[in-house]
Amino acid sequence: MARPIIVTCGEPAGIGPEIAPQLLAAGLPFAWLGDPRHLPHGTAFSVIEDLSDLSGVAPDRLAVLRHDFAAPATPSQPDPANAAGVIAVIERAVSLALSGQAGAVCTLPIHKKALKDGADFAFPGHTEFLAHLAGGVDVAMMLASTLVSPPCRVVPATIHIPLAQVPAALTAPLLEQAIRITHAALVRDFGIAEPRLAVAGLNPHAGEGGGMGGEEIAWMIPLLDRLRTEGLSLSGPLPADTMFHAPARARYDAAICGYHDQALIPIKTLDFAGGVNVTLGLPFPRTSPDHGTAFDIAGKGLADAGSAIAALRMAADMAEARERG
Numbered sequence: 001m002a003r004p005i006i007v008t009c010g011e012p013a014g015i016g017p018e019i020a021p022q023l024l025a026a027g028l029p030f031a032w033l034g035d036p037r038h039l040p041h042g043t044a045f046s047v048i049e050d051l052s053d054l055s056g057v058a059p060d061r062l063a064v065l066r067h068d069f070a071a072p073a074t075p076s077q078p079d080p081a082n083a084a085g086v087i088a089v090i091e092r093a094v095s096l097a098l099s100g101q102a103g104a105v106c107t108l109p110i111h112k113k114a115l116k117d118g119a120d121f122a123f124p125g126h127t128e129f130l131a132h133l134a135g136g137v138d139v140a141m142m143l144a145s146t147l148v149s150p151p152c153r154v155v156p157a158t159i160h161i162p163l164a165q166v167p168a169a170l171t172a173p174l175l176e177q178a179i180r181i182t183h184a185a186l187v188r189d190f191g192i193a194e195p196r197l198a199v200a201g202l203n204p205h206a207g208e209g210g211g212m213g214g215e216e217i218a219w220m221i222p223l224l225d226r227l228r229t230e231g232l233s234l235s236g237p238l239p240a241d242t243m244f245h246a247p248a249r250a251r252y253d254a255a256i257c258g259y260h261d262q263a264l265i266p267i268k269t270l271d272f273a274g275g276v277n278v279t280l281g282l283p284f285p286r287t288s289p290d291h292g293t294a295f296d297i298a299g300k301g302l303a304d305a306g307s308a309i310a311a312l313r314m315a316a317d318m319a320e321a322r323e324r325g
């Protein structure tokens with residue numbers, strides 16, 4: 001049997017707890033790590049002591065690795081007392097993956113401000129925290145569609161920073177790092193032997209020959225030319241406004257973008273229900289749904305579990321690809 005996937009509970013006041021039991025629809029071996037008091041009333045679950053006990057759990061019951069939190073949960077009202085528990089669950093999941101007991105980690109959404117307010121969380125998101133827990137490795141954040149064709153895969157080179165800081169933070173070394181991490185991950189985890197990457201320009205019309213911004217001519221074009229001499233398949237810098245429609249997506253396997261919204265608006269528009277967030281470059285596969293804690297609908301039974309189910313499936317596929325080597 002494949003090694004199980006560990007699913008972290010995320011923010012107890014968000015939609016994570018009501019999505020967790022719906023993950024059983026994927027029919028994959030996984031355990032949910034969290035406080036069972038936070039699950040919706042009536043959830044059928046079995047507490048296990050260890051991931052090796054998973055095979056004894058009936059397929060229609062949620063396997064729970066118990067992690068006691070300080071307080072119960074109220075939908076849409078994050079309790080600062082629970083912030084430390086949310087963080088500890090992520091740490092425990094990473095330990096299980098690094099020790100080889102879990103084959104992959106799938107995280108349900110956290111609320112970044114709730115963690116900062118409640119526990120002084122110093123990271124802007126899972127991505128940066130996971131990189132830290134894995135020993136300070138270089139990572140990239142990719143969002144990948146599962147329901148649209150041609151697929152939409154996007155990687156923002158800068159991640160969770162204010163827009164005003166992007167032009168200074170987006171440098172040739174950072175873009176090169178995002179390109180290399182994405183290339184290696186598409187080969188290793190997604191079975192794409194010769195990935196084709198498209199790189200978005202920073203400015204309107206990719207700078208329009210220097211008339212609308214200088215970054216493309218100053219360093220993007222020279223960087224891409226240099227990497228092409230190594231054999232990397234790279235197009236760009238492309239105007240970002242015309243690189244995400246279907247015929248354009250057919251020409252590449254992933255788009256490397258300059259900043260968060262340049263990358264995430266197209267995928268969340270095209271495939272909000274099936275989008276998966278993947279951290280590339282970690283020593284274990286990690287996926288997450290593309291959505292957040294959705295406090296506006298938490299506890300109302302309205303949450304669509306499709307993206308989280310797709311994330312669980314993608315984690316399993318990535319783990320299998322790594323097992324195959």
Ligand SMILES: NC(=O)C1=CN([C@@H]2O[C@H](COP(=O)(O)OP(=O)(O)OC[C@H]3O[C@@H](n4cnc5c(N)ncnc54)[C@H](O)[C@@H]3O)[C@@H](O)[C@H]2O)C=CC1
Pocket residue numbers: 015107108109110111112113126277288289290291292293294295296297302303304305
């Ligand atoms: N992987 C993670 O841990 C992520 C965490 N977040 C965090 O979540 C918090 C809230 O972020 P928002 O920008 O409000 O985005 P959000 O994705 O939580 O909500 C945006 C809108 O989409 C709806 N929505 C989201 N997921 C849904 C689902 N599964 N089914 C039906 N409707 C759904 C919500 O009701 C809301 O109207 C923030 O703290 C953000 O940083 C956001 C994205 C990913």
Ligand SMILES: NCC(=O)COP(=O)(O)O
Pocket residue numbers: 124125126127128264277288
């Ligand atoms: N916008 C994506 C997002 O916020 C998820 O980030 P992370 O928590 O997976 O780093």
